[in-house]
Amino acid sequence: MTVVTSKISPVVIGQGRNKETIYTATRTTKMADGTYSVEMLQYSDAKGAGGKVIAERESVNNWDFKDGVSGKIKQNEGRLNAASKNQMESMRGDFVTKSQETEEYNRAQGQPNKATTDENQDSQPLVTRDIPTSDKTRNSFGNYIYPLDLGKTKQDVIKFSMLEYVPQDFNQDNQFGFSNDARQGKRNPIGTVILPIPGGIQDNNSVNWAGQNMNALQAGLAQVALKTIEDGVEGAKASATDITNAIKANAGEGKTAVAQMFAGAATGTGTQLLTRTTGAVINPNLELLFSGPSLRTFSFSFKMNAREKAESEEIVRIIRFFKQGSAAQRSTSNLFLKSPHTFGIQYMHRGSENENPFMNKIKECALQSVGVNYTPENNYATFEDGAMVSYQITLNFSELEPVFNSDYPQDNDASIGF
DSSP: OEEEEOOOEEEEESSGGGOEEEEEEEEEEEOTTSOEEEEEEEESSTTOTTOEEEEEEOSSSOEEEOTTOOHHHHHTHHHHHHHHHHHHHHTHHHHOOSGGGHHHHHHHHTOTTSOOOOTTSOSSOSOOSOOOBOTTOOOOOOEEESSGGGGGSOOOEEEEEEEOOOOOEEOOSSOSSEEOGGGSSOOOOSEEEEEEOOSOOOOOOOEEEEEEOOOHHHHHHHHHHHHHHHHHHHHHHHHHHHHHHHHHHTHHHHHHHHHHHHHHHHHTOTTHHHHHHHSOOOOOOOEEEEEEEOOOEEEEEEEEEOSSHHHHHHHHHHHHHHHHHTSOEEBTTSSOEEOOOEEEEEEEETTTTEEOTTSOOOOOEEEEEEEEESOTTSSOOBOTTSOBSEEEEEEEEEESSOOOGGGSOOSTTOSOOO
């Protein structure tokens, strides 16, 4: 009998404001007769605390949920089933060593019609988006605070929560583009750091606008093309008639413009022929047009002076937290590099234990650089054990996605929002 439990995966359930991230894994048991028992486990957090069996696979896409499982979880059986299939795919190599075993494993995975391979082929799928990280990758950090007695005060603080990076997937709800559902809802951090809020806090929201040209000829051709796409040949004819009428209404200038543009194109002199012979240019209809959003960046600098050995050790752990958490991750085969962990940043108002509504909110961020000054006093000084007396760290973050109009809360403008 072989028993293997997959790695824990985040699964987003619910819709809108009821979205929630839960953590599941699949435990697969190969029985003596070659069949499989498949169980779904739910955990309290990404670290694997409080694991319990919530369902057993009943058939291809159906699960027998245990008593006490919430209705919300049962309503999202489809998403949980899809996650379980991916988890079982990552364990395939632990159970399938020859083609004769593939069919039974596919059935246990909920994919009985999946194509099998012959004995001379690798039983692993050709393509998978589930790329496991190296066993040496650290996915669990502690909860650190500086100064050590900061928790005893009512001082507002800044909180950094490390999160496992979650990639986007294609939209499945009759929408185009990508879905970031997996990043929404409550996600349990894999480590936190709490520090005093430094000076110089600021943000800068910006979007990109650029000047664009479209002269009359280009506009006319665009109109014909658009009408042809929308209304077919009849639309093209109507557009051509409109353009002809416009030229007739401005016979002198219209003929000059058309003649000069064709002459310039034929001779390779472009629009300079018109300028040389008339001293004029075709009106470019220059307009400032929106070209896209921008990603915000945030920079923080903290100077930390140790007052005792325990505080010195805490500072070292904090520096290690940011350095190791922002480092790229290797796959098990060393063929791929995976995204580092990401970070949530919150300004916490200690009077209410909630985010300060009078400060800006920050979306999930990537930590792009960590700078450490080991002698911020311009003097090399250590304690007896070699630990530095003072450190200064500079952290540069960038949000993973832009801020959109719809991201702001509907709270009667009681908070700054993003």
